[in-house]
Ligand SMILES: Nc1ncnc2c1ncn2[C@@H]1O[C@H](COP(=O)(O)OP(=O)(O)OP(=O)(O)O)[C@@H](O)[C@H]1O
């Protein structure tokens with residue numbers, strides 16, 4: 001049922017309007033001042049307001065404030081004077097339409113119906129646009145490695161249900177992206193995905209962000225504000241960096257989740273909230289729970305399904321596809337036409353350790369796309385750090401070697417390693433092989449010998 005808010009100081013007329021719309025099958029409510037309307041309008045699909053009103057604000061002021069905060073809600077103005085100027089001003093400021101007093105009710109209903117239809121059409125268009133943008137802009141999640149394929153299998157199974165999900169993983173592994181993908185794969189995609197970083201916001205603010213407040217709840221609360229639990233209703237609420245949340249805030253969150261109801265700060269009314277909650281952390285949350293710094297009861301509510309995103313160095317098979325994906329993304333952003341990446345540059349990316357995970361790879365590819373003037377990214381486009389490998393990162397460790405069970409060949413392995421060192425040294429010295437030999441601590445003669453033997457030139 002569509003909800004109409006009528007603002008009219010002539011109480012007799014107000015009652016007639018409300019009863020008329022209710023009789024037509026709408027849900028309608030009437031108020032006599034713009035101030036009252038301001039604290040209510042967010043819950044309505046359309047606002048009909050007289051221009052001349054008794055309070056400090058008139059209908060035009062009301063229109064202006066509504067358009068500033070919720071431009072999607074249509075507003076229809078009623079005026080007693082045939083003032084073309086007022087009407088033009090109203091339309092310019094975003095009024096859907098205006099109607100002159102005296103009017104007949106059937107005409108008003110037609111105007112309202114038209115306004116509601118075009119606003120729902122606009123909403124649909126906006127929704128489609130959002131979906132398209134989601135597909136073409138960065139919301140595509142690359143998952144080719146066995147580890148990621150397994151995760152995506154799980155995601156496809158659990159996304160359509162309402163279970164809460166906890167995502168863990170190092171910084172830059174794609175936790176925020178995955179949270180959004182889960183939302184997009186669920187029936188809740190028609191509603192909002194609302195995300196908040198709990199660590200970035202001071203505790204007092206976090207509470208009012210999540211639960212909202214009533215007008216006058218504290219100094220500075222000049223008008224009512226809805227919290228994110230309400231904004232996300234029937235949608236998904238993503239609580240990022242959950243592990244640093246204070247214990248008192250955790251208690252409030254637990255109550256909200258258990259009761260599926262919240263109360264705005266300073267408010268009496270209990271408001272039902274239907275949200276799916278996805279949380280993320282890059283800390284070791286199990287340990288934090290064990291230390292007693294995170295409530296166990298809350299943790300069990302949040303950790304219904306756990307998804308652990310592995311660091312990029314443990315899913316190097318994703319790197320080629322990620323690189324291609326980011327090349328396309330940044331071609332668009334920087335208006336370039338890079339086709340791909342040269343083999344040795346890709347090898348360098350595949351061997352680097354990626355402490356900053358996918359975000360770091362994304363930055364490296366962006367830089368390369370910007371720098372390269374030819375069709376392919378080359379090793380010259382990559383930052384030096386890609387070639388500085390810490391000793392411990394080099395090659396296999398003994399555990400990995402023992403797991404290879406006869407599939408290992410020492411000579412091939414050493415040749416591979418040597419090839420990497422020779423090539424990297426040559427890249428670093430920009431092709432000066434004598435300097436490369438120095439860098440490697442071998443004679444130029446030896447260098448030439450290995451270079452040939454390893455099929456490098
Ligand atoms: N599998 C993927 N496919 C494509 N892009 C990805 C993938 N994973 C991450 N990205 C991109 O990498 C960047 C970093 O990912 P995201 O912000 O989701 O990481 P995060 O784990 O939330 O990091 P932090 O812990 O810092 O919040 C984003 O731009 C994201 O779009």
Ligand SMILES: [Mg+2]
Nearest residue numbers: 175176177240
């Ligand atoms: Mg994140």
